[in-house]
Amino acid sequence: MKRLWVFFAALAVCTIFAGLDEGDTHDAAALVPVQALVIDAKDGTVFVTADTGDNGRGGNLDAALSDLQSGCAGALFTQTAEHVIVTSRAWYLAPQVCVSRQLRPAAKLYRAMEEVKEPEEALRFLQAHPGSLTLSHARAALLESREEAAPVLMQTEGGFRLGG
Amino acid sequence: MVDGKVLAARFAGAADFETRKVISGGNELEIFFLDGLTSSGDIADFIVRPLHEARQEEREETLFMRAERGLVWCASMKKASSTDEAAELLVNGFCVILFPKTGKALGCEVKTGEKRSPSAPEAENTVKGAKDAFTETLRTNTSLIRRHLRTPELRLEESVVGRRSLTKITVCWVEGLTDPELPARMKKRLGEIDIDGLLSPAAVEEYVTGSRKTAFPLLEFTERTDHFCQGLLDGQVGLLVDGLPIGYLAPVSFGRLMRSPEDRATDYLSASMLRILRYLALGVSLLLPGIYAAMAMFHQQMLPTKLLLSIIESKQDVPFSTLFEVVGLLCAFELLQQAGLHLPQAIGTAVSIIGGLVVGTAAVDAKLVSPAALIVTASSGICGFTLPNRELSDALRLWRLGLTVLGGVFGLFGVTAGLLLLLIKLAGLESLGRSYLAPFGEAEVKGALVRERLAEQKWRDGMLRPIDERNQR
Numbered sequence: 001m002k003r004l005w006v007f008f009a010a011l012a013v014c015t016i017f018a019g020l021d022e023g024d025t026h027d028a029a030a031l032v033p034v035q036a037l038v039i040d041a042k043d044g045t046v047f048v049t050a051d052t053g054d055n056g057r058g059g060n061l062d063a064a065l066s067d068l069q070s071g072c073a074g075a076l077f078t079q080t081a082e083h084v085i086v087t088s089r090a091w092y093l094a095p096q097v098c099v100s101r102q103l104r105p106a107a108k109l110y111r112a113m114e115e116v117k118e119p120e121e122a123l124r125f126l127q128a129h130p131g132s133l134t135l136s137h138a139r140a141a142l143l144e145s146r147e148e149a150a151p152v153l154m155q156t157e158g159g160f161r162l163g164g
Numbered sequence: 165m166v167d168g169k170v171l172a173a174r175f176a177g178a179a180d181f182e183t184r185k186v187i188s189g190g191n192e193l194e195i196f197f198l199d200g201l202t203s204s205g206d207i208a209d210f211i212v213r214p215l216h217e218a219r220q221e222e223r224e225e226t227l228f229m230r231a232e233r234g235l236v237w238c239a240s241m242k243k244a245s246s247t248d249e250a251a252e253l254l255v256n257g258f259c260v261i262l263f264p265k266t267g268k269a270l271g272c273e274v275k276t277g278e279k280r281s282p283s284a285p286e287a288e289n290t291v292k293g294a295k296d297a298f299t300e301t302l303r304t305n306t307s308l309i310r311r312h313l314r315t316p317e318l319r320l321e322e323s324v325v326g327r328r329s330l331t332k333i334t335v336c337w338v339e340g341l342t343d344p345e346l347p348a349r350m351k352k353r354l355g356e357i358d359i360d361g362l363l364s365p366a367a368v369e370e371y372v373t374g375s376r377k378t379a380f381p382l383l384e385f386t387e388r389t390d391h392f393c394q395g396l397l398d399g400q401v402g403l404l405v406d407g408l409p410i411g412y413l414a415p416v417s418f419g420r421l422m423r424s425p426e427d428r429a430t431d432y433l434s435a436s437m438l439r440i441l442r443y444l445a446l447g448v449s450l451l452l453p454g455i456y457a458a459m460a461m462f463h464q465q466m467l468p469t470k471l472l473l474s475i476i477e478s479k480q481d482v483p484f485s486t487l488f489e490v491v492g493l494l495c496a497f498e499l500l501q502q503a504g505l506h507l508p509q510a511i512g513t514a515v516s517i518i519g520g521l522v523v524g525t526a527a528v529d530a531k532l533v534s535p536a537a538l539i540v541t542a543s544s545g546i547c548g549f550t551l552p553n554r555e556l557s558d559a560l561r562l563w564r565l566g567l568t569v570l571g572g573v574f575g576l577f578g579v580t581a582g583l584l585l586l587l588i589k590l591a592g593l594e595s596l597g598r599s600y601l602a603p604f605g606e607a608e609v610k611g612a613l614v615r616e617r618l619a620e621q622k623w624r625d626g627m628l629r630p631i632d633e634r635n636q637r
């Protein structure tokens with residue numbers, strides 16, 4: 001019995017020092033899953049749009065993602081994003097996207113030549129025709145200082161096309 | 165000296181206490197017996213008739229000697245030198261013949277044949293194994309053991325426990341095989357018991373194991389005589405209690421509790437695969453609800469995307485948190501089991517079906533619980549039923565609930581901490597002086613996880629430290 005109390009005391013101390021009680025955890029039911037993210041930039045402002053219809057903006061990528069989450073009704077969960085589309089204007093943000101902790105490393109990275117106005121449509125297309133470059137591969141290429149070409153997402157009259 | 169009046173006074177008011185006077189050899193003798201425990205026909209044919217037919221007058225002392233040496237026809241005869249001894253003989257199915265002038269008494273065994281015959285085990289199903297399960301009668305049980313183990317070295321030492329119940333207990337071991345420390349420890353523990361009655365299995369288990377504060381079984385119980393005898397041959401010490409249709413084996417370890425008697429009924433490959441599956445089921449049963457609660461509440465990023473999307477979708481409109489859902493379902497599962505256990509079989513089956521299928525389905529349709537939580541809880545429960553030992557399964561159910569709460573409150577950190585606590589607890593347990601985690605502590609994992617071919621099992625379990633370590637040449 002004494003060992004049990006010692007164990008619980010140690011557990012409580014570890015919990016306090018580990019700072020586990022951050023208060024920002026959410027039950028799965030409260031999550032709003034994102035499946036596709038579109039990252040754009042204009043005049044120094046970064047715009048992030050999710051396939052759920054939510055959007056955010058900020059001076060940098062992290063600020064834009066924070067704005068996206070705070071503006072959503074519910075807990076927006078970007079870790080479920082499978083497809084990350086970065087427009088040409090915002091391509092300078094690609095290295096930050098690759099190392100962002102808010103995105104799953106297995107998410108696929110695309111480069112869009114134009115602004116993507118309908119992320120839901122893009123998502124439908126990409127689910128059927130996924131690319132091959134993941135954020136983890138892109139990150140590895142960055143670290144090894146080699147070039148890795150991202151698939152290019154182009155909008156056509158009938159829909160989308162993936163090239164490159 | 166046996167006093168008839170005192171003996172009758174001891175049983176005053178007992179409707180089954182019978183007395184009969186018989187004239188034998190010119191002496192008036194008194195016969196006492198308890199109706200129901202004895203066979204009236206046998207008393208009449210083998211006790212009263214021979215005594216009555218001894219018409220030649222003789223001294224009571226001589227008559228006593230003749231009765232002791234064959235006048236009375238019974239296979240087992242005991243002398244009672246005091247009224248207490250005579251009373252004890254009466255309650256054990258003996259008929260007591262009192263010779264009042266000399267104050268001596270003879271007890272003749274005339275037990276009734278009305279007792280339950282050995283039948284197939286109810287809780288431990290067997291396909292190919294022996295179907296003679298233990299009964300409530302101690303002597304029947306010892307005879308069943310003798311049929312399986314015909315060695316003269318089989319020791320069956322009887323003692324009486326319980327001031328009022330006077331329950332007979334037999335300690336069984338094989339001389340020259342079992343470590344002598346084990347039966348000595350068992351007998352010492354039995355000798356230390358000083359209670360009114362030893363009637364329930366819990367009383368036996370708690371007192372014999374030293375009333376440890378643990379839900380984990382420190383004694384293995386079995387209905388099967390073949391399993392019991394195999395345990396004796398492995399070097400364990402056995403315990404039979406009059407009135408209980410089970411046999412106990414000790415010492416026991418976690419590895420032994422995870423073995424099923426049916427492992428020896430199939431080939432070693434199938435048995436090994438089933439054992440590994442059993443350990444996996446143990447892990448799933450213990451950890452799945454806790455890990456699910458932790459993942460769904462804290463570590464969603466660890467789940468595959470499609471699975472997470474499926475869980476999120478299934479939890480839409482469910483008003484309760486994942487922890488509340490899972491704990492509620494675990495409690496509902498336990499309640500269903502208890503309801504099925506205490507109801508008559510026909511109703512119990514119907515209740516289980518209604519509770520499991522109808523209520524479960526209705527709860528999901530009403531969006532009170534999510535299908536994912538229901539599947540997790542049901543899978544965990546079913547995996548728990550694959551464990552061969554019911555008490556081990558019950559103990560792990562308690563820990564499953566605890567780990568679920570820890571997972572729901574602290575995430576995977578809580579589950580890990582709970583698991584470590586469980587390991588610490590198990591490592592500290594001992595059964596009759598042997599470590600509970602013995603096979604794993606000594607890295608004898610191979611014998612615990614995988615069943616070797618019988619031809620290769622030349623050595624007995626080292627944990628039991630048998631005198632004769634070799635079980636085949």
